[in-house]
Amino acid sequence: MNIDRRFRPCLFFPLGLFLLTSCSPLKSSPHDEKHQLELTLHEVQTNIDDLRHDINCFQTELQILDGRIKYNENALSVLKQQDLEKQQAKLELLSAQLQSLEKRFSTSEKNRESTTQEFQQLTTHAHDTSEALTQFKNRIEELEKELIAGQRRFEELGKLKGNIETLAKSLRSSEQYKLYKVRPGDSLEKIAKLHKTGVDKIKKANGLEFDLIVVGQELKIPTE
DSSP states (O other), rough: OOOOOGGHHHHHHHOOOOOOOOSSSSOOOOOHHHHHHHHHHHHHHHHHHHHHHHHHHHHHHHHOEEEEEOHHHHHHHHHHHHHHHHHHHHHHHHHHHHHHHHHHHHHHHHHHHHHHHHHHHHHHHHHHOOOOOHEEEEEHHHHHHHHHHHHHHHHHHHHHHHHHHHHHHHHHHHHHHHEOOOOOOOOOHHHHHHTOHHHHHHHHHHOOOSSSSOOOEEEEEEOO
16 A cells, blocks of 8 residues: 655654654663664654655645646736727727717718608698699689680670771772772773773772782772
8 A cells, every 4th residue: 555755754753753652562672772763763854854855845836836826817817808908899899889870870860850851841842832833723724714705805806807997998998999800801901991090090909010910800990
């Protein structure tokens, strides 16, 4: 059975004390007792050296363990710092995105309000325009009716004027002219001799530039 060296002092040191303090039932010589004492002291010294060695090893292990703990603490601190920086960067990015979204939302809200106002204005303008168009359409219909009525009156006036002109012409003709319908073989000279007037007077009364006349043409013949 193997025993760890760190536990040897616990086993052999009490054994040496027992050998020193116990009373042996066997009688031994002074030389043997001295030798036994030296062996016991040597064993005790060996156990002490082993204990010191174990203590040194334990201290070394403690230093190594402490170094590892400090290393792990430093590494953990670095990781925490890096993670904190990452989280801070993410938080700043999210904050910037949130601000951007808020600005976009604010701009969108303003645009929506502006669009709503413009829509309301356009609706009002469209309503006013519709009413104006309706009034304008009604006015156009009234003007068309007035125009038709005026045109009818104008036609009536035109007819009346024509009748008056015809009447005036007939009156003038009856007073100054008489009508003659050109017959085959007629000429201005013949017609002038027939009615005892001149060719120039007949041409002037009818607005003729030449002596050419046609059969069936009505000519004004001056009576004076």
